[in-house]
Amino acid sequence: MNPPALAQGVRFRRSADGQGVLLVPEGVVNLNDSAAAIVELLDGKRTIDAIAAALGERYGMDNAVVRSDVEDLLQRLAEKMWVAEAATAP
């Protein structure tokens, strides 16, 4: 699949107190730290493997475990239509 990206009308930012949030058409969604770390890397260029590798290295975790967490989160965000595949491969 193409690299994942935030859907149109969805933005990630951190609030004044550092909380990672998704700004979506329906409102403001608070993200926990691990979800925020994943979402922050969704730029439409990094593949799921690249995201898993970057996070695995950062937190000293096994890439396969991280990859499964990334896939789970993306699946849930895709169901709400907050992430999509990037339109074209990089």
Next chain:
Amino acid sequence: MVSRPLSLLAELTYRCNLQCPYCYNPLDLSAYRPELDADAWCRVVDEAAALGILQLHLSGGEPTLRPDDLCSIVERARRREIYTNLITQGTFLSDELLDRLVLAGLDHIQLSLQGAHAQLADSFAGAAVHERKLDALVRALQRDVAVTLNCVLHAGNIDGIDDVIALAERFGVKRLELANAQFYGWGLRNRAALLPSREQVDRATASVQGARGRLRGRMEISYVLADYYEVFPKPCMHGWASRFLTVAPDGRVLPCPAAAAIATLTFENVRERGLAEIWQHSAAFNAYRGTGWMAEPCRSCDRKDIDFGGCRCQAYLLTGDAGATDPACSKSPRHDLVGRAAVGSSAAMLPRRP
């Protein structure tokens, strides 16, 4: 400590060229003048950003009746990293205005229809605008901005819900909001004509559930419940003065867009006091903040942190006491007030007027 608000609803004007009978705007529309000018709104945006606001909803009335001011406000909000959402009925969305809004950084447009078919939809809008709205929808969908199509449901159009969903599908809409009418302002005035029967609501709810399953991953459908037929009240505004605030066209700051109807409260104005001060210290905001104000049956209810006693405005409008349990709650001693509401589309509707 008082929590930070997340979202601000900016009501640029209560003027509108349509006459939807379910409008939640107040009946005394002309009392909200003079309107804040663009400079004052930009100052509100700056103060909102400093207060931690993350989303700005631009509404009214019809906000595109002030196109230049609207673009200036969107641009300022974008500069402050605030997400911007335009809530419009779309009749003034020219190519030029759409392009200017997208350039200014608008994130999202919510465009409303009154139904799936022109004749019926136009009868509620009070003008022949349905085709023009569809044209605006197409042109919005072609641009670099997210779009939600919205339709308010009531006794007169709720049976056509499947056609609204089919229309959204046909136009390639990715987000659809189907919202049962809530009874405030003109909507409350017209409640007898607008309130659907329980059977109508049940059929509509089943349609939404079916469509959600069928369209999963292609269209996100959000559904605003008909609180008169629910067991528990809506968690209105996620609690009074907890996450949301509204600035009315004249600068009055409200915890909820319908709150000005509560005659027992006095609302302060951004022309006279800063937004942060009003949020933290105004008596009206603190009146129903948290759960300390609650009486029974809310006080001892295990859902008081889930639905916050329901809607303060609805409690006031139906019982005369803004501190009462929302009568939409089945535990309310005045639940008869919603149960007894007359159902029947034969009642005459009073079109909203400016």
